[in-house]
Amino acid sequence: MSEKTITRRQFLMYSAVAAGGLVALGGGAALLDQARRQQTITQDDIPAEPGSLDEQTRVTLAAMVAAYVGTGNGGTNHYAPFFDWQAVNVPEQRRRFTLFARTLNLAANDLSDTSYAAAPLDVRRAILRDGMGVVMPDSVWFDPQSATAEPDEDDALWLEFNRHIIVEMVKIFLQTNALIMLGYNFWPGQPAGLDEYTTPIEQTRGS
Amino acid sequence: MTDAKIAIIGSGIVGVSVAHHLTENGHAVDMFEKGDDYPYPHNPQWEDIYLRRREAVHVMADFRLPDDLKHHTHSGLQTDIEATRHMWVGGSSTHWEAITPRMIEADFRAGTTYGIGDDWPLSYDDLERYYGMAERLIGVAGTDDDNPTAPPRSTPYPLPPFELADDDNVLAERLADAGITLHTTPQARTRQAYDGRQACVNFNTCAYCPIGARYSPGIHLSRAIAGGLCHLRTGVTVRRIVPDADGDGATVVYRDNDGADDITAHYDVVVICAGAVETARLLLLSADERHPDGLGNRSGHVGRGLTFHHTWRGELGYDQNLFPGRTGVWTGQIMQFMEADGRGTHGAVKVEFSSRLEQRGVGRLRWEHLPDAQAVVDELTMIRRTRPLAMVTEVAPSEQKYVMLSEATDRFGDPFAHVHYEMNDLDSATYDFALSIFQRIRDATRASTGFLSPFQMWDTAAHHMGTARMSEAVADGVVNSFGQLHDAPPVFALGGSMFVGSGGAVNPTLTMIALALRSAEYIESQLL
Ligand SMILES: Cc1cc2nc3c(=O)[nH]c(=O)nc-3n(C[C@H](O)[C@H](O)[C@H](O)COP(=O)(O)OP(=O)(O)OC[C@H]3O[C@@H](n4cnc5c(N)ncnc54)[C@H](O)[C@@H]3O)c2cc1C
Numbered sequence: 001m002s003e004k005t006i007t008r009r010q011f012l013m014y015s016a017v018a019a020g021g022l023v024a025l026g027g028g029a030a031l032l033d034q035a036r037r038q039q040t041i042t043q044d045d046i047p048a049e050p051g052s053l054d055e056q057t058r059v060t061l062a063a064m065v066a067a068y069v070g071t072g073n074g075g076t077n078h079y080a081p082f083f084d085w086q087a088v089n090v091p092e093q094r095r096r097f098t099l100f101a102r103t104l105n106l107a108a109n110d111l112s113d114t115s116y117a118a119a120p121l122d123v124r125r126a127i128l129r130d131g132m133g134v135v136m137p138d139s140v141w142f143d144p145q146s147a148t149a150e151p152d153e154d155d156a157l158w159l160e161f162n163r164h165i166i167v168e169m170v171k172i173f174l175q176t177n178a179l180i181m182l183g184y185n186f187w188p189g190q191p192a193g194l195d196e197y198t199t200p201i202e203q204t205r206g207s
Numbered sequence: 208m209t210d211a212k213i214a215i216i217g218s219g220i221v222g223v224s225v226a227h228h229l230t231e232n233g234h235a236v237d238m239f240e241k242g243d244d245y246p247y248p249h250n251p252q253w254e255d256i257y258l259r260r261r262e263a264v265h266v267m268a269d270f271r272l273p274d275d276l277k278h279h280t281h282s283g284l285q286t287d288i289e290a291t292r293h294m295w296v297g298g299s300s301t302h303w304e305a306i307t308p309r310m311i312e313a314d315f316r317a318g319t320t321y322g323i324g325d326d327w328p329l330s331y332d333d334l335e336r337y338y339g340m341a342e343r344l345i346g347v348a349g350t351d352d353d354n355p356t357a358p359p360r361s362t363p364y365p366l367p368p369f370e371l372a373d374d375d376n377v378l379a380e381r382l383a384d385a386g387i388t389l390h391t392t393p394q395a396r397t398r399q400a401y402d403g404r405q406a407c408v409n410f411n412t413c414a415y416c417p418i419g420a421r422y423s424p425g426i427h428l429s430r431a432i433a434g435g436l437c438h439l440r441t442g443v444t445v446r447r448i449v450p451d452a453d454g455d456g457a458t459v460v461y462r463d464n465d466g467a468d469d470i471t472a473h474y475d476v477v478v479i480c481a482g483a484v485e486t487a488r489l490l491l492l493s494a495d496e497r498h499p500d501g502l503g504n505r506s507g508h509v510g511r512g513l514t515f516h517h518t519w520r521g522e523l524g525y526d527q528n529l530f531p532g533r534t535g536v537w538t539g540q541i542m543q544f545m546e547a548d549g550r551g552t553h554g555a556v557k558v559e560f561s562s563r564l565e566q567r568g569v570g571r572l573r574w575e576h577l578p579d580a581q582a583v584v585d586e587l588t589m590i591r592r593t594r595p596l597a598m599v600t601e602v603a604p605s606e607q608k609y610v611m612l613s614e615a616t617d618r619f620g621d622p623f624a625h626v627h628y629e630m631n632d633l634d635s636a637t638y639d640f641a642l643s644i645f646q647r648i649r650d651a652t653r654a655s656t657g658f659l660s661p662f663q664m665w666d667t668a669a670h671h672m673g674t675a676r677m678s679e680a681v682a683d684g685v686v687n688s689f690g691q692l693h694d695a696p697p698v699f700a701l702g703g704s705m706f707v708g709s710g711g712a713v714n715p716t717l718t719m720i721a722l723a724l725r726s727a728e729y730i731e732s733q734l735l
């Protein structure tokens with residue numbers, strides 16, 4: 001395992017490169033940061049109580065997962081039931097998902113004049129990576145609360161998203177798509193049939 | 208209540224086996240279960256975990272009893288046994304792995320043969336027929352053709368075996384060169400459709416089987432209830448058993464978990480199937496003037512013989528991609544070390560070396576890898592090359608391993624169980640032996656990395672035994688070989704509590720069921 005640590009600034013630079021130059025770095029500050037600072041997100045109309053997600057939030061979340069996982073890799077439809085269930089059953093989650101989607105859309109709008117879902121893949125990834133950078137790099141992944149830095153006001157929002165949305169998405173990824181990316185044919189929960197495990201894996205490919 | 212003559216305390220696999228046998232033969236039973244209903248097949252839980260992606264601990268918490276009903280205190284114990292004591296309809300084996308080997312003949316004579324604990328008051332031959340009945344009841348898939356250590360059998364396995372995995376075969380060949388046999392695992396999963404259950408289709412989520420292919424007591428319990436002869440009361444705690452002075456029957460004293468008053472019901476026969484820890488607790492709680500030290504405790508043995516199967520877990524890493532874990536069924540086992548020379552100076556060891564996913568690497572990931580999915584995956588390539596294994600070991604009873612009543616009390620004011628457990632020199636020698644086997648397996652399979660957890664880091668494999676042991680002589684134990692209390696014949700205590708020691712290193716539940724079916728036959732022929 002690589003021992004290299006990446007600072008938040010390096011992170012933003014990687015984001016910039018990944019975004020194909022869409023994100024300019026000026027005086028060490030990322031445009032994404034500026035975009036977040038300069039625009040305000042309407043929150044007043046988001047219902048406080050749990051309930052179903054609106055369509056735009058759903059579409060944005062799906063686009064976010066697809067940006068993270070990539071195409072192929074087993075598909076990403078299995079994340080939606082998780083978001084839906086949490087929105088209805090876990091206090092605060094509908095508000096967070098909605099706010100998160102709006103944040104993604106604002107950033108996309110600023111960078112590519114589109115909704116997040118319609119933005120090019122590299123823009124969607126850049127936005128996500130930038131936001132996920134709002135955790136100190138030495139924090140262990142499943143406990144972003146162990147981040148040592150005091151977040152500024154802008155970062156506080158992403159810290160909340162990371163704690164309550166991104167970590168959960170990554171957990172699902174680890175149990176599912178990550179296994180396909182490692183070369184497995186199925187992840188636990190998919191009926192694979194009993195021939196699957198007795199057959200050499202290379203013989204199962206393409207069949 | 209009903210006009211049943213038999214009460215069964217506990218709806219786990221042992222209680223359900225007794226209920227199944229008796230109701231099939233026309234006898235009504237009342238069953239008391241402290242926990243609430245728990246669905247099986249596990250569709251609702253499965254959908255929560257695998258469709259809605261709720262964490263299993265949260266899903267389980269929806270059904271779990273509160274701490275003032277389900278708790279124990281302990282000393283000397285480093286491992287959490289509470290997490291492995293499921294108290295709801297079906298008990299712990301609603302989530303068992305369903306590995307079901309028989310004990311070998313020598314395990315019944317471990318005292319005289321190896322000097323480990325005492326002999327059982329019955330032999331393998333006495334139990335052989337009931338092993339067959341138990342295998343047919345729960346639908347065991349297996350073969351002995353590849354297992355030289357398997358004891359003799361008079362009836363075939365009801366289902367063909369689950370084959371070794373592709374990656375097992377690679378390692379089995381290397382092990383064979385070193386004289387070690389990796390063989391298939393007998394298990395209560397449907398290799399083919401069986402007794403109204405669908406065939407396993409390899410969901411690989413066996414703790415939660417959505418189709419009931421992995422046996423769970425819910426299968427026969429629901430049938431017994433539907434047949435009209437089993438009356439199940441859930442959410443009730445049995446607080447005491449009071450045997451009649453004339454020996455004709457016994458009274459069950461219980462309370463609704465939310466109730467304020469005790470309720471009593473009288474039966475000809477009361478069968479305690481509450482798991483080894485709670486069975487000892489209930490016997491001790493049932494102390495009265497006639498049984499001042501607890502029911503069945505004239506010999507002082509209640510709680511005293513507690514054993515677990517100390518289990519050390521490890522992993523082996525290989526240079527080549529093996530892609531382990533493409534199934535949830537159990538594949539490879541190594542049982543030959545249960546009969547090794549030197550047993551007596553150390554305990555028997557059974558190796559569970561199955562093709563399973565080892566996702567330990569996930570816990571080592573750091574946040575900086577996460578923004579990029581591919582970077583995460585690059586960090587996890589060891590999953591393709593790593594195989595977990597477990598060394599399950601024999602344990603002898605000792606003065607430092609016991610269950611007693613705690614100072615802490617439940618919501619009714621009854622003391623919880625207190626578990627005291629200290630490891631000793633034999634346990635340490637058994638660890639050394641297990642480690643030497645681990646090293647042999649590592650070298651034989653040409654693993655490039657490997658570790659086994661240190662001596663202090665063991666778990667119980669969720670196997671709880673020995674707290675109301677069998678004996679021929681009244682002075683040597685709590686129950687006879689039918690589980691009948693020496694000092695209260697209408698009362699039986701069945702399950703792992705009956706074991707004399709740990710029964711070798713073999714997963715115990717098939718033996719518990721075989722003993723329970725033997726007891727049920729006895730109850731029917733002698734007492735009804
Ligand atoms: C994760 C896991 C994996 C396992 N895998 C295997 C395996 O592969 N092979 C194997 O052989 N074994 C395995 N086991 C062990 C196996 O599950 C147990 O041996 C078995 O469940 C014991 O059955 P039982 O009926 O004796 O007790 P339990 O399952 O403990 O059931 C006892 C029931 O009695 C109820 N009860 C207790 N006290 C009272 C009271 N006072 N009043 C009313 N009700 C009461 C409890 O609520 C409980 O439901 C596993 C266990 C776990 C947890």
Ligand code: SF4
Binds near residue numbers: 406416534
């Ligand atoms: S692998 Fe078989 S037993 Fe396990 S969950 Fe799937 S169907 Fe059930």
